[in-house]
Amino acid sequence: xxxxxxxxxxxxxxxxxxxxxxxxxxxxxxxxxxxxxxxxxxxxxxxxxxxxxxxxxxxxxxxxxxxxxxxxxxxxxxxxxxxxxxxxxxxxxxxxxxxxxxxxxxxxxxxxxxxxxxxxxxxxxxxxxxxxxxxxxxxxxxxxxxxxxxxxxxxxx
Amino acid sequence: xxxxxxxxxxxxxxxxxxxxxxxxxxxxxxxxxxxxxxxxxxxxxxxxxxxxxxxxxxxxxxxxxxxxxxxxxxxxxxxxxxxxxxxxxxxxxxxxxxxxxxxxxxxxxxxxxxxxxxxxxxxxxxxxxxxxxxxxxxxxxxxxxxxxxxxxxxxxx
Amino acid sequence: xxxxxxxxxxxxxxxxxxxxxxxxxxxxxxxxxxxxxxxxxxxxxxxxxxxxxxxxxxxxxxxxxxxxxxxxxxxxxxxxxxxxxxxxxxxxxxxxxxxxxxxxxxxxxxxxxxxxxxxxxxxxxxxxxxxxxxxxxxxxxxxxxxxxxxxxxxxxx
Amino acid sequence: xxxxxxxxxxxxxxxxxxxxxxxxxxxxxxxxxxxxxxxxxxxxxxxxxxxxxxxxxxxxxxxxxxxxxxxxxxxxxxxxxxxxxxxxxxxxxxxxxxxxxxxxxxxxxxxxxxxxxxxxxxxxxxxxxxxxxxxxxxxxxxxxxxxxxxxxxxxxx
Amino acid sequence: xxxxxxxxxxxxxxxxxxxxxxxxxxxxxxxxxxxxxxxxxxxxxxxxxxxxxxxxxxxxxxxxxxxxxxxxxxxxxxxxxxxxxxxxxxxxxxxxxxxxxxxxxxxxxxxxxxxxxxxxxxxxxxxxxxxxxxxxxxxxxxxxxxxxxxxxxxxxx
Amino acid sequence: xxxxxxxxxxxxxxxxxxxxxxxxxxxxxxxxxxxxxxxxxxxxxxxxxxxxxxxxxxxxxxxxxxxxxxxxxxxxxxxxxxxxxxxxxxxxxxxxxxxxxxxxxxxxxxxxxxxxxxxxxxxxxxxxxxxxxxxxxxxxxxxxxxxxxxxxxxxxx
Numbered sequence: 001x002x003x004x005x006x007x008x009x010x011x012x013x014x015x016x017x018x019x020x021x022x023x024x025x026x027x028x029x030x031x032x033x034x035x036x037x038x039x040x041x042x043x044x045x046x047x048x049x050x051x052x053x054x055x056x057x058x059x060x061x062x063x064x065x066x067x068x069x070x071x072x073x074x075x076x077x078x079x080x081x082x083x084x085x086x087x088x089x090x091x092x093x094x095x096x097x098x099x100x101x102x103x104x105x106x107x108x109x110x111x112x113x114x115x116x117x118x119x120x121x122x123x124x125x126x127x128x129x130x131x132x133x134x135x136x137x138x139x140x141x142x143x144x145x146x147x148x149x150x151x152x153x154x155x156x157x
Numbered sequence: 158x159x160x161x162x163x164x165x166x167x168x169x170x171x172x173x174x175x176x177x178x179x180x181x182x183x184x185x186x187x188x189x190x191x192x193x194x195x196x197x198x199x200x201x202x203x204x205x206x207x208x209x210x211x212x213x214x215x216x217x218x219x220x221x222x223x224x225x226x227x228x229x230x231x232x233x234x235x236x237x238x239x240x241x242x243x244x245x246x247x248x249x250x251x252x253x254x255x256x257x258x259x260x261x262x263x264x265x266x267x268x269x270x271x272x273x274x275x276x277x278x279x280x281x282x283x284x285x286x287x288x289x290x291x292x293x294x295x296x297x298x299x300x301x302x303x304x305x306x307x308x309x310x311x312x313x314x
Numbered sequence: 315x316x317x318x319x320x321x322x323x324x325x326x327x328x329x330x331x332x333x334x335x336x337x338x339x340x341x342x343x344x345x346x347x348x349x350x351x352x353x354x355x356x357x358x359x360x361x362x363x364x365x366x367x368x369x370x371x372x373x374x375x376x377x378x379x380x381x382x383x384x385x386x387x388x389x390x391x392x393x394x395x396x397x398x399x400x401x402x403x404x405x406x407x408x409x410x411x412x413x414x415x416x417x418x419x420x421x422x423x424x425x426x427x428x429x430x431x432x433x434x435x436x437x438x439x440x441x442x443x444x445x446x447x448x449x450x451x452x453x454x455x456x457x458x459x460x461x462x463x464x465x466x467x468x469x470x471x
Numbered sequence: 472x473x474x475x476x477x478x479x480x481x482x483x484x485x486x487x488x489x490x491x492x493x494x495x496x497x498x499x500x501x502x503x504x505x506x507x508x509x510x511x512x513x514x515x516x517x518x519x520x521x522x523x524x525x526x527x528x529x530x531x532x533x534x535x536x537x538x539x540x541x542x543x544x545x546x547x548x549x550x551x552x553x554x555x556x557x558x559x560x561x562x563x564x565x566x567x568x569x570x571x572x573x574x575x576x577x578x579x580x581x582x583x584x585x586x587x588x589x590x591x592x593x594x595x596x597x598x599x600x601x602x603x604x605x606x607x608x609x610x611x612x613x614x615x616x617x618x619x620x621x622x623x624x625x626x627x628x
Numbered sequence: 629x630x631x632x633x634x635x636x637x638x639x640x641x642x643x644x645x646x647x648x649x650x651x652x653x654x655x656x657x658x659x660x661x662x663x664x665x666x667x668x669x670x671x672x673x674x675x676x677x678x679x680x681x682x683x684x685x686x687x688x689x690x691x692x693x694x695x696x697x698x699x700x701x702x703x704x705x706x707x708x709x710x711x712x713x714x715x716x717x718x719x720x721x722x723x724x725x726x727x728x729x730x731x732x733x734x735x736x737x738x739x740x741x742x743x744x745x746x747x748x749x750x751x752x753x754x755x756x757x758x759x760x761x762x763x764x765x766x767x768x769x770x771x772x773x774x775x776x777x778x779x780x781x782x783x784x785x
Numbered sequence: 786x787x788x789x790x791x792x793x794x795x796x797x798x799x800x801x802x803x804x805x806x807x808x809x810x811x812x813x814x815x816x817x818x819x820x821x822x823x824x825x826x827x828x829x830x831x832x833x834x835x836x837x838x839x840x841x842x843x844x845x846x847x848x849x850x851x852x853x854x855x856x857x858x859x860x861x862x863x864x865x866x867x868x869x870x871x872x873x874x875x876x877x878x879x880x881x882x883x884x885x886x887x888x889x890x891x892x893x894x895x896x897x898x899x900x901x902x903x904x905x906x907x908x909x910x911x912x913x914x915x916x917x918x919x920x921x922x923x924x925x926x927x928x929x930x931x932x933x934x935x936x937x938x939x940x941x942x
Contacts, residue, residue: 012208012839012842012869013208013211013212013839013842013843013846014846014866014867014868014869015846015849015864015866015867015868016866017865017866017868017885018865018866019810019865019866019885019886019887021865025490051169051170051368054170054365054368054369054372054483054484055170055229055230055368055372057483057484058229058368058369058372058373058484058543059227059228059229059372061484061485061486061543061544062227062376062540062543063227064486065539065540065547066226066227066540068850069223069847069850069851070216070219070220070223070227070274070277071216071274071277071278071281072212072215072216072278072843072846072847073212073281073282073846074281075863075864075865076850076863076864077863078546078547078548078549078574078863079486079546079547080488080489080490080492080546080575081485081486081487081488081489081490082485082486083485083486083488084483084485100488100490101490102490103863104865108284108288109277109280109281112277112280113277116273116277116292116295117227117228119295120227120228120266120269120270120273121228121229123266123269124228124230124231124266125230127265127297131265131297131300131308131310132296132297132310133296134294134295134296135273135295135296136293136294136295137291137293138273138276138291138292138293138295139289139290139291139292140284140288140289143288151288153288153289169368169371169398170368170371170372170375171375171395171396171397171398172375172378172393172395172396172397173395174394174395174397174414175394175395176339176394176395176414176415176416178394182647208839211640211641211836211839211840211843212839212843214640214641215641215700215839215840215843215844216843218641218642218643218700218701219697219700219847221643222696222697222704223697225379226376226379226380229372229375229376230375232392232393232394233379233392233393234392235392235703235704235705235706235731236643236703236704237645237646237647237649237703237732238642238643238644238645238646238647239642239643240642240643240645241640241642257645257647258647259647260392261394326522326682326685326712327522327525327526327682327685327686327689328689328709328710328711328712329689329692329707329709329710329711330709331708331709331711331728332708332709333653333708333709333728333729333730335708365483365484368484369484369543369544372543373541373542373543376541377541380540380541382693383537383690383693383694384530384533384534384537384541384588384591385530385588385591385592385595386526386529386530386592386686386689386690387526387595387596387689388595389706389707389708390693390706390707391706392706417706418708422598422602423591423594423595426591426594427591430587430591430606430609431541431542431587433609434541434542434580434583434584434587435542435543437580437583438542438544438545438580439544441579441611445579445611445614445622445624446610446611446624447610448608448609448610449587449609449610450607450608450609451605451607452587452590452605452606452607452609453603453604453605453606454598454602454603457602465602467602467603496804522682525679525682525683525686525797525798526682526686528797528798529682529683529686529687529798529857530686532798532799532800532857532858533690533854533857535800536853536854536861537854549860549861549862549863549888550800550860550861551802551803551804551806551860551889552799552800552801552802552803552804553799553800554799554800554802555797555799571802571804572804573804640836641836641839641840679797679798682798683798683857683858686857687855687856687857690855691855694854694855697851698844698847698848698851698855698902698905699844699902699905699906699909700840700843700844700906701840701909701910702909736912736916737905737908737909740905740908741905744901744905744920744923745855745856745901747923748855748856748894748897748898748901749856749857751894751897752856752858752859752894753858755893755925759893759925759928759936759938760924760925760938761924762922762923762924763901763923763924764921764922764923765919765921766901766904766919766920766921766923767917767918767919767920768912768916768917771916779916781916781917
């Protein structure tokens with residue numbers, strides 16, 4: 001099992017050196033689900049404006065770009081694509097994020113941060129209706145590129 | 158049922174007016190759980206240094222303060238306290254955040270953002286071991302203060 | 315005529331002292347106009363989604379909150395309201411911003427920054443169609459509160 | 472006429488994928504004009520210190536670097552040059568910004584954001600004298616590089 | 629001797645609770661010195677423009693406002709004044725910062741951060757001439773307000 | 786002696802053009818020392834947790850990434866490594882920062898900013914014990930890469 005790359009022998013935090021890594025094209029996709037009652041779902045502006053999702057989409061794109069300010073040991077990687085998809089289901093709202101970059105390290109955290117902030121923004125815009133909303137299943141869906149190779153989560157949601 | 162306070166009659170997003178609200182003391186607490194394998198948990202520096210949690214703690218405190226930059230319609234509220242607790246359990250790591258403020262609106266989103274960023278940071282620092290880590294049960298634990306009154310989630314985690 | 319309050323006797327920049335000022339409720343409203351061709355206007359998703367305006371609205375609300383990071387000598391004032399209105403006219407898009415705060419200084423720059431960033435965002439989202447778009451008439455519409463009293467621009471747009 | 476590149480078929484906002492674009496050298500220049508009375512112009516420290524313009528210059532350079540935080544769908548592009556020029560004229564102050572980058576997309580928004588923030592900063596530093604100041608003619612002057620080719624605005628200011 | 633207020637019994641970092649503290653007027657002043665050779669000092673634009681100092685002044689004012697983003701356990705306090713003074717001496721440049729706020733905690737870190745960033749900016753603008761420049765004597769000069777009472781450093785610089 | 790590269794003939798600030806420079810691997814290391822009494826040093830949690838240093842380490846890594854937001858004329862350079870070392874000595878705490886990047890300009894300011902923010906954070910976490918703490922000897926230790934060649938400070942601390 002590989003060791004925790006964020007720790008050196010002394011066990012202190014550091015931003016690991018990726019100087020020797022070539023910049024290659026990488027992608028990552030992440031997922032989150034916002035559980036909300038049918039009542040709250042029904043109250044979402046269900047006309048074509050669909051604003052809560054549009055606000056969350058913009059918040060997620062902006063947050064993806066600021067991931068290295070939020071996650072201390074993340075490298076600064078310029079994202080070449082950020083895309084957010086929402087699905088309205090009977091139990092709540094499903095969020096999927098898709099990011100791409102050409103960098104020396106992957107963009108998994110950017111994808112996860114985008115999904116998390118999208119979910120938090122939807123929470124913020126609906127919490128007046130229900131304080132019991134729960135965000136769950138925040139995880140990586142897939143990644144490609146980089147020496148650790150590709151990854152695809154086996155469907156279980 | 159109260160209406161979605163983020164929407165005016167035209168259904169467009171706005172930062173709602175809290176000018177008329179008095180600044181009162183408010184608290185909020187939020188929760189997240191990071192599911193990880195026993196193998197990954199065992200690999201966490203299990204000596205008193207406990208660094209992954211310390212990095213996550215600092216990231217969470219910083220993120221709580223930047224919530225209005227991340228969640229578009231949040232008001233800027235100065236936090237008078239941010240505290241993060243971690244519990245290491247057999248199935249993973251439990252995160253609880255506690256925030257206080259004296260403001261015209263509550264700090265639920267600050268508590269939730271802190272818990273989310275703590276969980277994402279732990280994910281970042283352990284993902285080299287397991288890409289299947291899942292963050293779940295991100296929700297409000299309790300809030301106090303404000304005209305909507307107090308809230309306490311019935312224990313179900 | 316009052317002197318330039320940003321300059322002390324030595325003519326060096328400073329953030330002027332407002333310690334002695336009481337926090338009172340203040341409002342400010344600003345305006346901008348984005349001149350674009352009928353062709354570009356027609357290409358705006360003219361269905362109820364109206365996305366370019368929704369993206370601009372969110373960008374403007376976020377920018378208003380970050381005004382003291384952008385305008386060096388602005389004080390940090392917590393905004394109690396930010397609202398953005400758009401009007402689609404034959405010659406382009408009109409933007410109006412409305413902000414409120416309870417602070418020791420006014421929020422004119424927050425209103426102007428919101429209007430400017432809304433206009434820049436619309437420019438960004440339509441520039442693929444026309445590089446000749448022009449943003450004009452960026453100015454204050456009105457302000458209330460504070461010792462300098464109220465101000466209302468005589469209609470000339 | 473090219474379609475709005477910020478919109479996919481579903482009409483939802485996204486940060487468009489530039490993964491396939493080569494990083495090439497690009498430049499962009501933008502313009503803004505701050506209309507102010509002769510009285511306000513005369514009150515500008517007209518000695519060699521010229522501070523209001525120096526503060527605006529620094530604000531503009533800093534803002535250019537933060538454009539992707541302000542304009543939601545902008546990519547993060549490292550700027551290799553930012554330069555701001557001011558001209559004091561009888562009717563007010565003319566701002567010109569010049570930016571360069573080596574990237575997969577252009578820096579028009581960085582140039583426009585720099586010009587806008589320079590103008591807003593000058594407004595902030597002179598508004599004590601006149602609330603009627605107007606910022607106008609905020610537009611692109613020229614761009615070079617990229618597949619959409621070069622652009623030069625025909626002089627009309 | 630008072631205990632380290634940033635640590636609770638478990639020794640983990642937290643943003644200490646200041647909910648119970650009244651907002652009172654507080655001031656803080658800090659100092660830094662940039663040692664540079666006579667040659668570098670002579671090369672500073674020694675005309676009235678004095679630009680390196682003006683750039684540093686603006687950088688310092690902006691940095692003071694962002695202290696809680698940089699120093700993890702600092703509270704967000706709105707500054708009512710930030711002022712920077714420079715003295716050109718035979719051995720280098722002396723920086724003094726002066727900040728005021730009305731808050732439940734003091735602004736010592738804001739004053740120190742302003743002085744540090746002013747010094748770093750001067751370093752940045754002169755390093756082409758001499759990589760041996762040293763910033764020293766970064767310390768608090770004085771503070772007033774708050775329950776810990778006033779403090780004035782005995783002159784020793 | 787090279788001229789001040791931040792100034793053009795007109796003596797106005799600008800972000801110098803590095804378009805023509807090739808991106809090469811560069812490193813920089815900086816130093817700071819926090820003088821504190823034996824009493825304050827003894828009060829530092831002297832168990833393996835060593836928290837004040839861990840908080841400072843994270844703050845320093847985050848600050849290094851945000852250097853171009855703090856130092857106005859710095860270019861945005863993606864850091865490939867940030868590492869912070871602390872030494873506890875009889876007179877105080879020694880900080881050393883190590884950064885690497887592949888860019889068209891060096892990362893000296895990133896190294897210096899990291900060292901400065903680490904020192905300021907330690908100050909913040911110990912100031913309750915002693916307001917007389919002094920940060921000194923903030924300077925470059927070494928740099929490599931770039932046309933100006935390598936630099937190594939002769940040991941004098």
